[in-house]
Amino acid sequence: MTLPELELAEVEVPSVDMQASVGGVPLVSPVLTASGCSAFGRELDPFFDLTSIGAVVTKSVQLRPRSGRATPRMAETPSGMINSIGLQGPGIDGLLEDELPWLAERGVRSFVSIAGARTEDFAELAARLRGAPGVLGIEVNISCPNVESRGEVFACNPDASAAVVAAVREAADPAHPVYAKLTPDVTDIVAVARACADAGANGLSMINTLLGLVIDPDTMRPVLGGVTGGLSGPAIRPVALRCVWQVHAALPNVPILGMGGIRTGLDALQFILAGAGAVSVGTAVFNDPSAPARIHAELAEALGERGFGRLADAVGYAHRAPDEVPAGRHGR
Amino acid sequence: MTLPELELAEVEVPSVDMQASVGGVPLVSPVLTASGCSAFGRELDPFFDLTSIGAVVTKSVQLRPRSGRATPRMAETPSGMINSIGLQGPGIDGLLEDELPWLAERGVRSFVSIAGARTEDFAELAARLRGAPGVLGIEVNISCPNVESRGEVFACNPDASAAVVAAVREAADPAHPVYAKLTPDVTDIVAVARACADAGANGLSMINTLLGLVIDPDTMRPVLGGVTGGLSGPAIRPVALRCVWQVHAALPNVPILGMGGIRTGLDALQFILAGAGAVSVGTAVFNDPSAPARIHAELAEALGERGFGRLADAVGYAHRAPDEVPAGRHGR
Amino acid sequence: MTEGSGTRLVQLPSGDRVLPPVPGSRTEPLGEPAPPAEHAPVQGLAVVVGSRPVSAYTELTLEAPDIAEVAQPGQFVAFAVGGPTSAMLLRRSIAIAGVGDGRFSVVVSARAAGSTWLAGLRPGDEVDVVGPLGRPFPLPPPGTPTLLVGGGYGAAALVGLGGLLRSRGHEVAAVVGAGDAARLCSVEDLAAVAAPFVVTTDDGSAGRPGRVTGPVADLVSGAGAVYACGPMPMLAAVARLATDRGVPSWVAVEESMACGVGVCMTCVLPVVGADGRSRFARSCVEGPVFAGDRVRFADVGTLPPDLVGADAMALPHPPDAPALDEAPEPEPSAEPGADTAAHPTAPTGETP
Amino acid sequence: MTEGSGTRLVQLPSGDRVLPPVPGSRTEPLGEPAPPAEHAPVQGLAVVVGSRPVSAYTELTLEAPDIAEVAQPGQFVAFAVGGPTSAMLLRRSIAIAGVGDGRFSVVVSARAAGSTWLAGLRPGDEVDVVGPLGRPFPLPPPGTPTLLVGGGYGAAALVGLGGLLRSRGHEVAAVVGAGDAARLCSVEDLAAVAAPFVVTTDDGSAGRPGRVTGPVADLVSGAGAVYACGPMPMLAAVARLATDRGVPSWVAVEESMACGVGVCMTCVLPVVGADGRSRFARSCVEGPVFAGDRVRFADVGTLPPDLVGADAMALPHPPDAPALDEAPEPEPSAEPGADTAAHPTAPTGETP
Numbered sequence A, B: 001m002t003l004p005e006l007e008l009a010e011v012e013v014p015s016v017d018m019q020a021s022v023g024g025v026p027l028v029s030p031v032l033t034a035s036g037c038s039a040f041g042r043e044l045d046p047f048f049d050l051t052s053i054g055a056v057v058t059k060s061v062q063l064r065p066r067s068g069r070a071t072p073r074m075a076e077t078p079s080g081m082i083n084s085i086g087l088q089g090p091g092i093d094g095l096l097e098d099e100l101p102w103l104a105e106r107g108v109r110s111f112v113s114i115a116g117a118r119t120e121d122f123a124e125l126a127a128r129l130r131g132a133p134g135v136l137g138i139e140v141n142i143s144c145p146n147v148e149s150r151g152e153v154f155a156c157n158p159d160a161s162a163a164v165v166a167a168v169r170e171a172a173d174p175a176h177p178v179y180a181k182l183t184p185d186v187t188d189i190v191a192v193a194r195a196c197a198d199a200g201a202n203g204l205s206m207i208n209t210l211l212g213l214v215i216d217p218d219t220m221r222p223v224l225g226g227v228t229g230g231l232s233g234p235a236i237r238p239v240a241l242r243c244v245w246q247v248h249a250a251l252p253n254v255p256i257l258g259m260g261g262i263r264t265g266l267d268a269l270q271f272i273l274a275g276a277g278a279v280s281v282g283t284a285v286f287n288d289p290s291a292p293a294r295i296h297a298e299l300a301e302a303l304g305e306r307g308f309g310r311l312a313d314a315v316g317y318a319h320r321a322p323d324e325v326p327a328g329r330h331g332r
Numbered sequence C, D: 001m002t003e004g005s006g007t008r009l010v011q012l013p014s015g016d017r018v019l020p021p022v023p024g025s026r027t028e029p030l031g032e033p034a035p036p037a038e039h040a041p042v043q044g045l046a047v048v049v050g051s052r053p054v055s056a057y058t059e060l061t062l063e064a065p066d067i068a069e070v071a072q073p074g075q076f077v078a079f080a081v082g083g084p085t086s087a088m089l090l091r092r093s094i095a096i097a098g099v100g101d102g103r104f105s106v107v108v109s110a111r112a113a114g115s116t117w118l119a120g121l122r123p124g125d126e127v128d129v130v131g132p133l134g135r136p137f138p139l140p141p142p143g144t145p146t147l148l149v150g151g152g153y154g155a156a157a158l159v160g161l162g163g164l165l166r167s168r169g170h171e172v173a174a175v176v177g178a179g180d181a182a183r184l185c186s187v188e189d190l191a192a193v194a195a196p197f198v199v200t201t202d203d204g205s206a207g208r209p210g211r212v213t214g215p216v217a218d219l220v221s222g223a224g225a226v227y228a229c230g231p232m233p234m235l236a237a238v239a240r241l242a243t244d245r246g247v248p249s250w251v252a253v254e255e256s257m258a259c260g261v262g263v264c265m266t267c268v269l270p271v272v273g274a275d276g277r278s279r280f281a282r283s284c285v286e287g288p289v290f291a292g293d294r295v296r297f298a299d300v301g302t303l304p305p306d307l308v309g310a311d312a313m314a315l316p317h318p319p320d321a322p323a324l325d326e327a328p329e330p331e332p333s334a335e336p337g338a339d340t341a342a343h344p345t346a347p348t349g350e351t352p
Ligand SMILES: Cc1cc2nc3c(=O)[nH]c(=O)nc-3n(C[C@H](O)[C@H](O)[C@H](O)COP(=O)(O)OP(=O)(O)OC[C@H]3O[C@@H](n4cnc5c(N)ncnc54)[C@H](O)[C@@H]3O)c2cc1C
Pocket: B075, B076, C076, C090, C091, C092, C093, C094, C095, C096, C106, C107, C108, C109, C110, C111, C112, C113, C114, C115, C116, C153, C156, C253, C254, C255, C256, C257, C258, C288
């Protein structure tokens, strides 16, 4: 039986070139996981093909293994959640011995998130990652308290952020792009972004969670053992988009890995249009463990429907004045 | 017919003393409206008794009438919305001639929000409100760009905030408590809060909206005419609670009018427990025009169920160590 | 069924709500601002008692005597959507299509998530509704021949009006149009009260091919009052045809609404007031019915510099401030997107 | 109905999943960590085919062959809740109570909004479900007499196990308890497979007055393996009774879960590992079934200083940093709430 012509035409989806990159390193997909929301990738293996996404961004790792905080570690909030895990993890040794090899064997690319309490911690972690198999690059989680500055969060201070980025850039494998991950909890995110870019960051990941608090109406105390926690999920998406928009407007040549509340392909599209070259899917994975693969497919379809032949043509598109773009079809 | 004893006992609701205050001025209820979310009160008259709530916080008024921005002025977001109205309003003359008399005639108390582009604008507005009927106090919306500082928002700068507060405190009727309304979009909200308190603020209103952005997937441009807008609604509640918590912890004697995503009595309770002496209901009014009255009733019930005899005993309760409070019943 | 049972509508007193005869002069607007409704809105749970597909739409019938018994043609209701755990905070405004027996009906076009949820309600479901909202269509002086023009589901909002006009002895003509046959609405109900009655579709799949403006141009001269509901470009065209011929028109506009009750200021459009000056008027409480020649259709979505208070929106310095609600508007002439670099600057002024 | 149709459960291979005989020594834990399930979880839409009240709960039966045909007793599923426009992002974990004919059943206790939504599902509704999740109850060596202990709706999670144990020739005793008669669950299903079978209620409204621990203390010595599911204090008491008598026990714990699949680290509790060292173990993928004497019940909700990696949580300086996920823990000994003054400090250091 042959399908009639019309039906064939109807199912024809314009094929979109979805190649993306992080700091020059090519990715098969612009969709990545978000640090801390996919552990080290393994547990998502039953739900989708991990090699089909851009990379697994691994849970932020520190030099030593960490137990993490006492429970409760989370509370659901309207269209979001707050968490206070405390960076539970195996430390860099465990990462190098158990987690990265598992990913590399399967051809899954990893983008390794590192965290520390001192500038030197970050540098040491970056150095340890030199030559690690399957590692595509490094995301520097600077939303950590700096013990040398009375616990002030690195990312709240442009100078402290720049110092970490410079140290990591110097210590890291030159082939590993270094992305600084910014917090939205600042008066001027562009200032922090600029400091990181000037210090040698190859790109910026944004945003980390917003500091939040939930009080349990029964115990009448903060729900979280850690009192405050990080707010994530669709609730924060407008804030994340605003940060991406501002930073792309100010620093149009700095690549951005956008994240914060992405749940669908159209959400991802908003980040791309605002200036992100790739996106991370975080909390949505808890709702839908196959979200990264689904979002890749939905984004490809959305781009095709809008006449884009290449993902790259859509990056930052919302900033262009209407007369800068040809009517009808966009991109080439 | 006489009801059996047991049933009478079952329906007995402990009556809670709901008296609250703003800067020493007593309120019949700790529940107020939020500026810009109830216009000047009139339109809510069909839905609940406006005299039953603490006060109507009026839309921020400036010296001159303002048209507001071009549409679109809003976009719905997950569990929230962003808006960019542009402070459409009648100016101080219109407020004094048409709006305040209407409220005062009906015995509705107003808490007047003022906004300006220069420190002197705020002072002039405060002076104009001297002797205005039914005015309980003044909320100073310092989330406005300061034209003398290249459009930097006053509330982003502790010194600029303090200057406005000091000028308003000096110009205003001494009987009018002056509340400074803070933005959460700062690295250190405690620093701004402290500057305002030191400058003579009788209290702090927190929080204003978070700066956000939404891109329309069809037009592929920002939805709002004003590009960015303010994010409000339950989505931001954890951020608002965190701000109230931090400021109350640092400045336990400064009264707080808490707001940000309050939709139910239990939401309001969280703010009270975190340190707010009264609360404002904003975006929830769009969903439920009788929300302020409903939330008052729900809050009273929630306090009673938890053994509080007075609202005042619950203020900041979540900060107290478990052994500071008697087991079983709380407060007197 | 409840459609077109206009006889159950509360009869309007013939006092100040009926407009004076058309002055004929075109230097000042032909229509006064529409007066407010007679009854304040109420809020409550309505029970869905009927749901049926009507071409591309869904017609819902709801039991809500408090609303049904006081609603006037042209008014609307606002539904909370998504149930108790919904992420959608804002109400959806829907025109009242018919009333009777303590019930009212609406015609819902399922677009995005909220209207799709509404259209999926089943008999027995309860839904939180506020209404009746907005200003009704003002009625013409006795004996005035009338023309109704409906586009898409907008035609539904004219059904109650048509019945009421007929019951008061008016001649009623009607033109109903849509993009295609599937998006025509309330054809039978309006055909029952209107003559002549013309149907148009853009693609010719039903009735006359083309837009409503063709038949409207033919019929408008015979009318003493025109009433229209439909997409904005249609309203603009119909109002213009009427005004050009000195016929007063009433249009029910559809602006994006956050609250529906007048407190949020999201639903505005530039309208010429009774004093001749233009203001951003709230379409929920000052509309949705406006005199057709008072709405500045060409300026919708912009900030016309002659608006009352537009002068206060300009910044003395180039705008580099956040586009907060609290921020002044950039120069009205500025390109949209001109404040793309907007961001709160840091206290220490690190940014150039 | 699907309850107790344990014969449809995939038969377990008798290889490494069956535990070695109890060593009897109490210096090391009696139970090995529970091995993982045989089948990976899947995600999809399940159709509700039945809903009925069961005392204070709701039993739902769902059509989902992919899950029903591979689930093992002790496993659970995670439901997305609230429909497509829900403000609730996180899944709700519910134990599988029975399987058969491509269907599985669950017993839902309606608490807050999400579980209430679940309990309100009607036949014909579709719900997004992930499963089967977690590690199943390890089976005892052939011939071992067993004791099942269920508290509240936790008893439902033991029904499949009871049937399987019986079909493999084990003696099965059971104690089922609850606060009151209305909160008893799965009594008939367990009575059908267990003897002796004892019911307790705290208030004496059904069965023996008092807690399950009384009958458990009597029965545990005759058992070679104890299986328990219910509230944490019950699990702690049952595990203790078993361990004190040298009987291995398996408890299915209930910790607050955000993802249910092992990626978020919210569901942890302190558990003694195979190497004798304690770690925060994820109850969704390393549990929910743990050896009863490996769970450090007394330390749940705290950060025991001897946990692997607990040393890395202490800050060299007093904690004044935000309690972000990213922030180090205050000294483990610090009072909860000790970082109440936590806030991000400004770049310019305005705060003291
Ligand atoms: C006075 C009036 C009468 C209306 N009558 C009808 C009717 O009879 N039948 C019908 O199908 N539709 C009617 N509409 C349009 C209807 O309100 C929108 O289509 C609907 O709100 C869109 O909801 P959504 O969830 O699909 O879209 P979304 O885009 O998700 O809505 C998001 C938000 O924007 C608002 N919004 C978006 N579009 C509109 C719009 N066109 N008008 C008002 N608010 C909007 C919504 O209320 C909501 O607050 C009317 C609108 C108005 C103002």
